[in-house]
Amino acid sequence: MRVLMAALIAGTAMTGAAQADALRDKALTYFAPLPSTVPAVKDNTITPEKIALGKALFFDPRLSASGVFSCASCHNLATGGDDNMETSVGHGWQKGPRNAPTVLNAVLNEAQFWDGRADDLKAQAKGPIQAGVEMANTPAQVEGTLASMPLYVEWFTAAFPEETSPISFDNMARAIEAFEATLITPAPFDSWLNGDDAALTAEAKAGLELFIDKGCSSCHSGVNVGGHGYYPFGLVEKPGADVLPEGDKGRFAVTATVDDEYVFRAAPLRNVGVTAPYFHSGKVWDLNTAVTIMAESQLGEDMSDIEVTQVVAFLDSLTGTVPPVTLPELPPETAKTPRPTVELLQ
Amino acid sequence: MRVLMAALIAGTAMTGAAQADALRDKALTYFAPLPSTVPAVKDNTITPEKIALGKALFFDPRLSASGVFSCASCHNLATGGDDNMETSVGHGWQKGPRNAPTVLNAVLNEAQFWDGRADDLKAQAKGPIQAGVEMANTPAQVEGTLASMPLYVEWFTAAFPEETSPISFDNMARAIEAFEATLITPAPFDSWLNGDDAALTAEAKAGLELFIDKGCSSCHSGVNVGGHGYYPFGLVEKPGADVLPEGDKGRFAVTATVDDEYVFRAAPLRNVGVTAPYFHSGKVWDLNTAVTIMAESQLGEDMSDIEVTQVVAFLDSLTGTVPPVTLPELPPETAKTPRPTVELLQ
Numbered sequence: 001m002r003v004l005m006a007a008l009i010a011g012t013a014m015t016g017a018a019q020a021d022a023l024r025d026k027a028l029t030y031f032a033p034l035p036s037t038v039p040a041v042k043d044n045t046i047t048p049e050k051i052a053l054g055k056a057l058f059f060d061p062r063l064s065a066s067g068v069f070s071c072a073s074c075h076n077l078a079t080g081g082d083d084n085m086e087t088s089v090g091h092g093w094q095k096g097p098r099n100a101p102t103v104l105n106a107v108l109n110e111a112q113f114w115d116g117r118a119d120d121l122k123a124q125a126k127g128p129i130q131a132g133v134e135m136a137n138t139p140a141q142v143e144g145t146l147a148s149m150p151l152y153v154e155w156f157t158a159a160f161p162e163e164t165s166p167i168s169f170d171n172m173a174r175a176i177e178a179f180e181a182t183l184i185t186p187a188p189f190d191s192w193l194n195g196d197d198a199a200l201t202a203e204a205k206a207g208l209e210l211f212i213d214k215g216c217s218s219c220h221s222g223v224n225v226g227g228h229g230y231y232p233f234g235l236v237e238k239p240g241a242d243v244l245p246e247g248d249k250g251r252f253a254v255t256a257t258v259d260d261e262y263v264f265r266a267a268p269l270r271n272v273g274v275t276a277p278y279f280h281s282g283k284v285w286d287l288n289t290a291v292t293i294m295a296e297s298q299l300g301e302d303m304s305d306i307e308v309t310q311v312v313a314f315l316d317s318l319t320g321t322v323p324p325v326t327l328p329e330l331p332p333e334t335a336k337t338p339r340p341t342v343e344l345l346q
Numbered sequence: 347m348r349v350l351m352a353a354l355i356a357g358t359a360m361t362g363a364a365q366a367d368a369l370r371d372k373a374l375t376y377f378a379p380l381p382s383t384v385p386a387v388k389d390n391t392i393t394p395e396k397i398a399l400g401k402a403l404f405f406d407p408r409l410s411a412s413g414v415f416s417c418a419s420c421h422n423l424a425t426g427g428d429d430n431m432e433t434s435v436g437h438g439w440q441k442g443p444r445n446a447p448t449v450l451n452a453v454l455n456e457a458q459f460w461d462g463r464a465d466d467l468k469a470q471a472k473g474p475i476q477a478g479v480e481m482a483n484t485p486a487q488v489e490g491t492l493a494s495m496p497l498y499v500e501w502f503t504a505a506f507p508e509e510t511s512p513i514s515f516d517n518m519a520r521a522i523e524a525f526e527a528t529l530i531t532p533a534p535f536d537s538w539l540n541g542d543d544a545a546l547t548a549e550a551k552a553g554l555e556l557f558i559d560k561g562c563s564s565c566h567s568g569v570n571v572g573g574h575g576y577y578p579f580g581l582v583e584k585p586g587a588d589v590l591p592e593g594d595k596g597r598f599a600v601t602a603t604v605d606d607e608y609v610f611r612a613a614p615l616r617n618v619g620v621t622a623p624y625f626h627s628g629k630v631w632d633l634n635t636a637v638t639i640m641a642e643s644q645l646g647e648d649m650s651d652i653e654v655t656q657v658v659a660f661l662d663s664l665t666g667t668v669p670p671v672t673l674p675e676l677p678p679e680t681a682k683t684p685r686p687t688v689e690l691l692q
Contacts, residue, residue, distance in 0.1 A: 285681070
């Protein structure tokens with residue numbers, strides 16, 4: 001009898017732990033916790049000098065033709081690494097075509113942009129600087145701007161010590177990538193994946209269970225809970241043109257394959273709770289609404305309000321801690337620095 | 347004889363020190379070193395809670411109607427506390443009427459704006475937020491925006507603990523003033539005023555001597571080497587309309603007194619070496635040129651190139667160290683937060 005009781009007690013005690021472990025085991029087949037160190041990136045050794053240079057460049061509005069916008073304008077580290085706009089406002093008050101994704105943890109995405117047209121962050125960084133509706137600059141003018149400031153020459157030399165002409169548009173992009181690689185935001189979900197049962201509320205755990213069981217995690221998986229793989233928006237049912245504008249055919253523009261019409265990268269969901277508005281169109285401000293739309297359009301699921309609330313509680317557990325970023329002091333212009341061009345190029 | 351030699355040696359030794367002391371004594375009748383503590387401001391007790399709230403507000407683009415601009419956009423702490431533009435670009439890509447002055451040490455100016463129309467920084471802060479060509483917002487919308495975010499409600503309550511309705515446009519301005527009061531940038535000139543002979547080069551000391559003897563310091567004096575007193579631009583000889591546009595009559599717009607036509611506040615010169623372009627029109631990018639124009643127009647002096655270079659060496663000794671500013675993490679929007687208005691109001 002005593003033996004039986006002890007076995008029962010041990011059994012009960014094991015059940016709670018076993019349940020937690022079972023959910024964690026299941027979760028770990030889909031997701032992974034963030035690394036505790038700066039991730040290595042392809043063809044770009046990360047050094048403290050490169051990170052420091054990249055931080056300066058990230059915050060330097062003189063990378064734009066107008067002198068108004070820096071990387072940080074649309075990827076604001078104070079507001080979740082994005083800009084809280086449907087689509088960003090750029091050069092000449094033009095509106096960009098798609099919602100600016102967060103730069104936080106972006107180094108861990110498989111590719112960059114909503115259509116994955118850039119392989120990595122060093123390729124990505126060169127896009128907005130040249131886009132006419134964003135920073136409207138040219139590689140030559142950027143190089144001229146950087147070379148005009150002795151302090152930048154010093155910093156590029158320190159960051160690329162083996163190169164005879166360290167100042168280049170490509171090296172600028174490499175340095176920005178190095179800085180961005182440091183923007184890793186560990187969240188309660190990581191603590192939980194790493195074994196801290198108390199890091200998630202019961203509601204968030206229920207949401208995680210739904211997130212897996214309903215099928216969200218078949219696309220939104222991996223260390224960034226998304227950020228890899230391309231899927232048609234409207235797999236089961238196309239949302240209205242208010243959410244999915246007809247003019248933007250997504251990855252079709254990259255691959256020119258009919259199968260890729262309205263195909264977009266599954267959004268990485270880390271920090272989704274602080275990066276409204278949602279979708280490539282930026283048309284949905286409320287996360288509950290976004291979850292409801294996704295369930296309908298991608299899974300053909302009509303989720304109850306309680307289920308949506310639980311999933312959102314899980315998604316909120318992906319809001320992480322941004323590493324402290326101290327503003328750089330940027331090199332002052334010289335007589336050779338190109339001046340801001342505010343006028344629209346026609 | 348031995349006594350005479352000793353007296354001669356002592357005399358020589360004293361001469362160098364006496365010269366340094368004489369220049370310092372003279373300088374101290376015009377200038378003062380920066381304080382080592384955050385300056386007290388009128389009607390606004392500065393507390394850590396108010397500074398922290400003010401920092402968040404300073405960096406929050408949601409204080410603008412469009413969500414594009416924060417105080418930090420035109421008063422960029424990474425580029426000398428201003429924006430390196432002739433005149434700032436604001437809502438709808440409109441250009442502001444005057445060059446944005448630096449926010450660094452601005453708390454020590456006697457009044458704010460080029461025409462001194464705001465008594466202090468809490469009055470100043472309310473201007474650009476409402477200006478149609480800058481942030482284009484309204485006090486009511488700002489209050490609605492702030493009240494929509496629980497974290498702001500918490501922070502305002504902590505910053506204004508004795509008030510029953512702490513969220514107000516006025517308290518927003520008070521908090522911003524509290525943060526801005528911390529932006530004090532001690533420079534080599536302060537070290538020298540405080541007794542460190544080695545802090546200024548011989549060239550800078552020669553420039554300081556010229557700055558005083560030629561009469562620059564009759565207007566550019568005090569702790570901010572300017573920033574108080576109003577003087578006609580073109581006291582001796584009016585510069586051309588390229589530098590002094592005819593349409594901007596300066597302080598005349600504030601006082602409606604004919605004597606105040608083309609009268610502007612003597613610019614505070616701390617960090618002038620990193621805050622090009624110059625003058626209220628922002629039309630001059632080169633500091634040597636700006637000094638030459640000032641000497642001609644205000645003093646009727648035709649300074650030699652060497653003299654100008656010496657004065658600029660002195661002015662460069664006013665470039666100070668910006669206190670480290672770690673970016674805030676701003677409260678996320680809620681369903682009640684007003685959305686960005688990118689359209690121009692007609």
